[in-house]
Amino acid sequence: MEENHIKTLIHSHPIEIAKLYNSHRNSFLNFGKKYGLSYDDLCDIYQEAFIALRKHALNGKLDTVNSSLKTYLFGIGKFMIFDVLKEKKKTTEYEPYKLGIHDTIAIVDTEILTEELSYEQGLLQTYFKKLGKKCQEMLTLFYSRGLSIDDIVAHTDYTDGSVVRSQKSRCLKTLKEMIKA
Structure with missing residues (x-):
C-alpha cells in the first residue's frame, strides 16, 4: 500500500484525512449501487469502511498489504455491504454483463494494470x-x-x-x- 496514504491515515490533521476520505467516496457509492442498497446505507457503509481502514492503519495492519488503498477500502466496504444484505435478507443478482471497468474494483485493481x-x-x-x-x-x-x-x-x-x-x-x-x- 502507498506509504504516504498510511502516514496520512495515522499522523494527519483532520483536513488531510477528510481529503483522503472524499477522494474515493463517489467511486464507492457508484460501485455500491449495483447491490440495490439505498444511498444513505451506502454512505453509512463507506464511513464505517473508512473508519475500519484507519483503525487498520493505526494498528499496523496495512504495512504488509500489497493492494492499493482504494482496493483495500473497497474490499472492506464490499464485505460490509454483504453483511447489510444478509441482515436485510436481500439477495443480489449476479449479472456478468454489468461487470465493466468501474465495477471490477473487487476483481482487478485497476492500479495493478499500470504497475x-x-x-x-x-x-x-x-x-x-x-x-x-x-x-x-x-x-x-x-x-x-x-x-x-x-x-x-x-x-x-x-x-x-x-x-x-x-x-x-x-x-x-x-x-x-x-x-x-
Missing part, C-alpha cells in the same frame, strides 16, 4: 485468461466477489452446492496445472 506485476501475479493473470468462461466466472464469483457456495447456487444455474464445489475444484486444478506446465 508491474510480480512473476506469480503475471502467471496467474495470463493463465486465468486462458481458462474457459465458466471457470473464469466460477473463480471470480468465489475468490474475487467473495460469494459463498450457497450464494453462487442462488445466482447461477448450478443445481446445488456440491456441483459448485466440484466445478470450483476442477477449475482451480486446471489453473494450477496450466501454471505448472
Whole structure:
C-alpha cells in the first residue's frame, strides 16, 4: 500500500484525512449501487469502511498489504455491504454483463494494470485468461466477489452446492496445472 496514504491515515490533521476520505467516496457509492442498497446505507457503509481502514492503519495492519488503498477500502466496504444484505435478507443478482471497468474494483485493481506485476501475479493473470468462461466466472464469483457456495447456487444455474464445489475444484486444478506446465 502507498506509504504516504498510511502516514496520512495515522499522523494527519483532520483536513488531510477528510481529503483522503472524499477522494474515493463517489467511486464507492457508484460501485455500491449495483447491490440495490439505498444511498444513505451506502454512505453509512463507506464511513464505517473508512473508519475500519484507519483503525487498520493505526494498528499496523496495512504495512504488509500489497493492494492499493482504494482496493483495500473497497474490499472492506464490499464485505460490509454483504453483511447489510444478509441482515436485510436481500439477495443480489449476479449479472456478468454489468461487470465493466468501474465495477471490477473487487476483481482487478485497476492500479495493478499500470504497475508491474510480480512473476506469480503475471502467471496467474495470463493463465486465468486462458481458462474457459465458466471457470473464469466460477473463480471470480468465489475468490474475487467473495460469494459463498450457497450464494453462487442462488445466482447461477448450478443445481446445488456440491456441483459448485466440484466445478470450483476442477477449475482451480486446471489453473494450477496450466501454471505448472
